[in-house]
């Protein structure tokens with residue numbers, strides 16, 4: 001039997017998203033999500049596209065290892081288990097790849113060690129990624145497991161965008177630089193945007209706004225990333241669901257010296273109790289919009305701070321690129337929250353940016369333009385598909401192309 005299936009695992013800090021695809025036509029055979037891992041209220045939602053059947057289970061899932069076992073069981077119930085002879089490879093999203101990985105990479109011991117070494121600079125993500133990989137490798141040690149790194153797409157950033165203005169020797173010794181994240185999404189969405197404009201990726205300059213729970217912006221010139229808003233860790237840049245994004249680094253000294261907080265407490269504050277959640281007690285944009293509609297001033301201010309930061313990055317990346325062909329919104333907030341899109345470009349008409357109210361209000365799953373027909377710069381909504389991109393890169397690497405596996409560390 002030919003091996004044409006790829007399983008993609010996207011292990012997040014408290015969730016595992018997965019997709020099984022048949023790479024002959026990139027069709028999805030099964031998709032699912034385990035969320036709120038480690039809590040009493042975990043939920044597993046699994047859909048087999050082969051039968052159209054969806055199952056949901058509620059109840060505690062203790063950790064990522066248990067979550068992976070549950071995923072394997074769900075797939076097996078539909079005859080799509082991990083023991084399938086049709087499985088060609090398993091692709092894993094890995095958030096931090098440091099300086100080493102600019103390409104998808106077959107995972108071996110050296111790669112595992114490097115992903116582990118990077119845990120301190122992606123604390124919410126790399127540990128979960130690693131558990132996902134180890135559990136899946138134990139279930140199918142015979143298959144190639146491929147890591148696709150969030151940082152990879154950003155390795156093209158020029159030094160003047162990637163370096164912080166601190167002592168070069170200290171920065172180099174500790175590998176302190178801007179790496180950027182969500183790269184798989186920025187790569188996929190910028191390419192799809194070129195397609196939507198009827199152009200080749202190397203012909204267009206795009207500002208991608210990936211607004212999910214984590215959020216980042218990138219400036220993409222001719223298909224290559226030239227700047228992005230996340231830095232050494234996924235904390236820098238935009239206001240996010242629970243992360244602060246940019247702040248004066250002296251805030252940290254102040255909270256430690258004057259506020260009496262420990263470094264761990266400040267870390268938790270900035271990563272888990274800041275952003276929209278810290279500002280108004282909610283991190284879900286749907287809830288924030290509902291509260292604004294009811295006249296809630298705290299939710300309104302949180303929204304305004306979120307938009308103000310977003311606008312500053314649009315302006316910054318406009319300046320970095322010089323010429324912008326499209327601004328594109330993606331991920332949970334970007335794809336669904338029309339008021340965010342409208343507010344983000346409001347007042348930027350002089351830059352050629354506007355949204356058409358009717359087009360912006362239409363909900364859909366397809367890439368679409370929301371700018372007026374005569375707009376100088378296209379404004380678009382392009383749903384991201386990190387899992388499809390990971391599957392495509394994984395399948396290409398394992399060989400169906402050149403037949404060789406390579407690791408960036410070899």
Ligand SMILES: Nc1ncnc2c1ncn2[C@@H]1O[C@H](COP(=O)(O)OP(=O)(O)O)[C@@H](O)[C@H]1O
Nearest residue numbers: 211212213214283284285286331332333336337
């Ligand atoms: N219909 C909607 N309207 C507004 N915001 C939404 C909607 N659906 C999802 N969101 C936002 O998207 C976020 C999740 O985005 P997603 O890209 O799935 O995040 P992640 O991959 O980081 O978990 C939610 O927290 C919520 O703020």
Ligand SMILES: CC(=O)OP(=O)(O)O
Nearest residue numbers: 181182212213214234
């Ligand atoms: C890197 C990052 O922030 O990822 P996520 O949005 O999945 O949390």
Ligand SMILES: [Mg+2]
Nearest residue numbers: 212213214331
């Ligand atoms: Mg995401």
